[in-house]
Amino acid sequence: xxxxTWNVNSLNVRLPxxxxxxxxxxxxxxxxxxTKLTDEKFxxxxxxETGYRSVFSGQPTYNGVAxxxxxxxxxxxxxxxxxxxxxxRVLAATIDGVxxxxxxxxxxxDLDTDKYAYKLDWFARxxxxxxDELARHERLIVLGDYNVAPRPEDTCDPEKxxxxxxxxxxxxxALQSLLDLGLTDTWxxxxxxxxxxxxTWWDYRNGSWARNAGLRIDHILASEPLARVCGECTAHVGxxxxxxxxxxxxxxxxxxx
Numbered sequence: 001x002x003x004x005t006w007n008v009n010s011l012n013v014r015l016p017x018x019x020x021x022x023x024x025x026x027x028x029x030x031x032x033x034x035t036k037l038t039d040e041k042f043x044x045x046x047x048x049e050t051g052y053r054s055v056f057s058g059q060p061t062y063n064g065v066a067x068x069x070x071x072x073x074x075x076x077x078x079x080x081x082x083x084x085x086x087x088x089r090v091l092a093a094t095i096d097g098v099x100x101x102x103x104x105x106x107x108x109x110d111l112d113t114d115k116y117a118y119k120l121d122w123f124a125r126x127x128x129x130x131x132d133e134l135a136r137h138e139r140l141i142v143l144g145d146y147n148v149a150p151r152p153e154d155t156c157d158p159e160k161x162x163x164x165x166x167x168x169x170x171x172x173x174a175l176q177s178l179l180d181l182g183l184t185d186t187w188x189x190x191x192x193x194x195x196x197x198x199x200t201w202w203d204y205r206n207g208s209w210a211r212n213a214g215l216r217i218d219h220i221l222a223s224e225p226l227a228r229v230c231g232e233c234t235a236h237v238g239x240x241x242x243x244x245x246x247x248x249x250x251x252x253x254x255x256x257x
Contacts, residue, residue, distance in 0.1 A: 001096060001257045005218055006239075007033040007104070007145040007201075007248035011066070014246055015043055021239065022050055027252060028070055029095045031102030033145045035064035042066065057088045065091040065102050065144070073100075080129045090126070092133070096257070098226070099137035101130070103144035108165050116165070119147075123174035131181055134223060142183065143220040145201075145248060148175045150185065154216035156199065166217060175219075184227035186220045186253045196237045201248045209240055220253045229256040 004027045008014040011032065022030070030052075035042070037058045047054050051070055057078035058064035065088060067073055073093035080090050092101040106122050109115035134140055148171045152158035161167045179185060199214025208214065220233060233253040240249050 001029075001098065001255045002027040002252060003029045003031075003095075003098075003100065003141060003143065003220070003255070004250050004252040005031045005033070005102065005143040005145070005220060006250040007218060007246060009034045009036075009246040009248065011035040011037055011043065011064075012041075013244060015046065017239065017242060017245070019046065019050055021236070021250060022052065022068075025236070025250070025252065026051070026070070029100055030068040030250075031091075031100065031143050032066040032068065033064070033102065033104035034062075035066050036061055037064055055091065055093055057091045059086075059088045063088045063104060065089060065104050067091055067093050067095070067100060067102050069093075069095045071096055080125050083125045083129075085122075089122075090129075094137075097139060098257075099133060099140045101133065101140070101142045103142060103146065105144065105146045105148070107147045108171065111165060111168060120170055120174055123171075123177070127174075127177050127181070130178060130183070134181055134183075138223065139226055140183075140223040141220065141226060141253075142178070143251075143253075145217060146175060146219050147217055148172060149215045149217050150175055150219075154198070156211075156213045156215065161215070166215060178221060182224055183221040184224065184230075186222050186227060186230045186233040187216070187251075189227070189230055190233055196240075197235060199237070200235045200251055202240055204247050218248055218251045220251055222253070222255070226255050226257075230254065231256055
């Protein structure tokens with residue numbers, strides 16, 4: 001089973017990119033973030049023509065998540081149960097016997113803002129939700145844009161980034177709390193990358209792509225039975241070099257199921 005995640009930063013703009021990528025990379029499932037579309041505008045038909053069924057939870061201008069699959073996603077659940085949050089950031093479904101949870105974690109803004117406090121609270125709620133899901137599903141994958149670079153080596157310039165948003169100790173601790181539930185960062189199973197292949201996001205500003213000033217903030221976390229059979233996890237960095245690209249690239253993991 002191949003499963004991927006991609007923050008497309010507007011599906012309306014990036015739909016041709018997604019369709020082209022799926023044509024050459026026919027993964028079994030793809031989690032999308034920042035679709036930025038209301039549900040009635042989601043491109044169901046265009047994706048169906050490529051062989052993908054879809055479930056989605058969207059809003060205009062901001063956020064929005066979707067799951068695409070070659071088989072019908074079962075038992076979809078939008079949002080974190082019991083958490084009244086108008087921001088569309090979480091979507092779960094069962095795909096080919098695997099519980100797949102796509103997440104678009106908050107950015108957090110600056111460290112001294114309400115957005116940062118919201119981010120940490122949101123992660124705490126996600127932690128409790130995943131604890132319940134892991135008790136119910138042996139095969140579970142949580143993937144998406146986490147807006148956290150877990151370690152200094154996941155940044156282009158550790159001295160510059162240490163302690164800043166996306167790299168602050170509380171954010172890293174929040175992500176680690178998810179791993180402590182029994183999840184594995186599948187990227188770390190194959191952690192020998194250099195150059196552009198180290199990262200998954202490059203800011204649009206300040207020539208970040210040209211300078212390879214990137215971060216690794218898009219992750220595929222897997223429960224232990226899936227981590228055991230994970231054969232690869234890679235970033236398709238070439239997508240960042242497209243015309244009008246997303247600032248993120250697809251990350252794909254392969255599981256021998």
